[in-house]
Amino acid sequence: MQRRGRACGRSEGKPSTIFCVFTAGNSKILLRKPGKRGTMINRKVVPSVMAFTGFHAAGIDLLQLNRLQNSKEFYEANKDEIKRLVIQPFHELIAEMTPAMLEIDPQFVVTPSRMISRVRRDTRYTKDKTLYRANLWFFFRRPRRERESVPCYYFEIHPEYWGYGCWGSWDRSEMEAMRKMILREDQLFLEAYRAVNACPQMHLAGEEYKRPKYPDAKPEYQSWLNRKELGADFREYHDFAPVLDGSFVQPMIAAMQQLAPLYRFFLAAKERAEAAHREALQ
Numbered sequence: 001m002q003r004r005g006r007a008c009g010r011s012e013g014k015p016s017t018i019f020c021v022f023t024a025g026n027s028k029i030l031l032r033k034p035g036k037r038g039t040m041i042n043r044k045v046v047p048s049v050m051a052f053t054g055f056h057a058a059g060i061d062l063l064q065l066n067r068l069q070n071s072k073e074f075y076e077a078n079k080d081e082i083k084r085l086v087i088q089p090f091h092e093l094i095a096e097m098t099p100a101m102l103e104i105d106p107q108f109v110v111t112p113s114r115m116i117s118r119v120r121r122d123t124r125y126t127k128d129k130t131l132y133r134a135n136l137w138f139f140f141r142r143p144r145r146e147r148e149s150v151p152c153y154y155f156e157i158h159p160e161y162w163g164y165g166c167w168g169s170w171d172r173s174e175m176e177a178m179r180k181m182i183l184r185e186d187q188l189f190l191e192a193y194r195a196v197n198a199c200p201q202m203h204l205a206g207e208e209y210k211r212p213k214y215p216d217a218k219p220e221y222q223s224w225l226n227r228k229e230l231g232a233d234f235r236e237y238h239d240f241a242p243v244l245d246g247s248f249v250q251p252m253i254a255a256m257q258q259l260a261p262l263y264r265f266f267l268a269a270k271e272r273a274e275a276a277h278r279e280a281l282q
Contacts, residue, residue, distance in 0.1 A: 050088075050092055051092065051096070052089060052092035052093045052095070052096045052246055052249065053092075053245075053246050054089070054243065054244050054245045054246035054247075055086070055089050055157060055243050055244055056085040056086070056089065056244075057240075057244055058085055059081075059082070059084075059085030059086040059089070060086070060157065060159055060240075061159070062078060062081060062082055062085060062086070063082065063086060063119070063132075063133075063134050063135070063136065063159065064134045064159040066078060066082065066119070066132050066134075067130065067132045067133060067134040070130055070131050070132065071131075072131065075119070075120075075131075075132060082119060086119075086136060087116065087136075090112065090116050090136065090138060091112045091116075093155070093249065094110070094112050094115060094116075094138060096249060097140070097249070097252075097253060098110045100253045100256075100257065101140045101153065101253075101256070103257075104140075104153075104256070104257065104260050104263060105140075105142065105263070107142045107143070108140045108141065108142060109140075109141065109142065109143055110140075112138070115138040115139055115140070116136065116137075116138045117133070117135075117136050117137050117138065119132055119133060119136070120132060121133050134158060134159050135156060135157065135158035135159070136156070136157060137154055137155060137156035137157070138154065138155055139152040139153065139154050140152060140153040140154075141153070149169040149170045149171050149174070150169060150270065151166075151167065151168050151169060151263055151266035151267050151270060152166070152167055153165070153166050153167075153256050153259075153263070154166075154167065155252070157243060160237060161235050161236060161237045162235075162236055162240065162243050162248075163233055163234050163235035163236060164233075164234055164252050164255070164256070165202065165205065165231055165232050165233035165234060166231060166232050166256065166259045166262050166263050166266070167205075167229070167230070167231030167232075167266070168229070168230050168231060168265075168266035168269060168270070169229075169266065169269070169270050169273075170228070170229040171270075171273065173273040173276070173277065174269050174270050174273040175227075175228070175229065175230070175269075176273070177269040177270070177272045177273040177276070178224075178230060178265070178266075178269040179213070179214070179225055180272075181265070181268070181269060181272075182217075182221055182224050182225055183214065183217060183221075183225075186268075188261070188264060188265045188268050189265055191261035191264070191265070192261045192262040192264070192265035193221075193224070194261070195258055195259055195260070195261040195262050196232050196259070196262055198258060199232070199255055199258050199259060201234050201255065202232045202233065202234050202255060202259065203232065203233055203234070204223050204224065204227070204230070204231075204232055205230075205231045205232065205233040206227035206228060206229040206230045206231055207227065207228045207229065208223075208226050208227050208228070209226050209227070209228065212225070212226055213225055213226055214226075230266075232259060232262060234252075234255065
């Protein structure tokens with residue numbers, strides 16, 4: 001990127017915050033050096049935390065034990081250890097991933113408290129009344145309404161596996177919009193198709209219909225068309241060494257960057273479904 005201009009100064013009333021504006025063509029990029037509260041990246045404050053060095057085996061075991069105990073008293077007695085051994089590493093991982101993820105979508109929410117799942121389960125809408133979960137995850141996704149499905153990237157750790165991926169919305173109208181794009185061989189779909197095929201560690205995921213919805217469509221598209229929801233996953237059941245030593249992070253980020261066309265395909269399908277809905281209401 002050719003740097004054409006630079007202006008630096010201090011924000012008024014906040015002498016500890018230094019900002020620089022670089023201009024390239026008609027684009028402006030605002031960067032800020034780290035301050036007391038965090039670092040500004042693409043107009044989003046990323047809290048300053050310690051560097052991510054991996055998850056703790058003791059923390060994963062403690063989550064499992066907490067679920068098995070299923071006791072508020074046990075949780076309260078071990079809450080600080082859960083935060084130290086599990087939640088804090090999640091914060092550190094999010095901070096490490098954020099610069100690269102904001103390059104994929106500057107609208108991602110990057111506040112950890114709004115990204116990380118809770119240890120306490122919401123049992124209002126399920127028959128399973130177990131109080132606590134053994135797995136935790138976080139999403140990189142745009143702001144959303146309550147219970148709204150939006151395209152996202154995720155990372156998850158569970159006592160029996162760990163994984164990550166990119167998922168689209170599960171709304172029926174959005175899935176129909178995806179299928180129309182697939183059948184028309186929309187350019188955004190073709191780019192997504194090539195991106196997934198170029199990531200051999202990633203696999204299409206989502207519950208499939210028992211019978212093909214479009215039996216006459218191209219055979220190579222059937223796996224995309226016949227799902228009730230659609231995503232691409234990596235999941236590891238045996239080797240936990242990469243999550244314990246932190247070596248999984250850069251390969252995961254690289255895979256998520258490679259899947260950016262898939263994410264854009266999901267966004268486009270959601271936008272087209274919403275546009276069709278607005279048009280139907282007129």
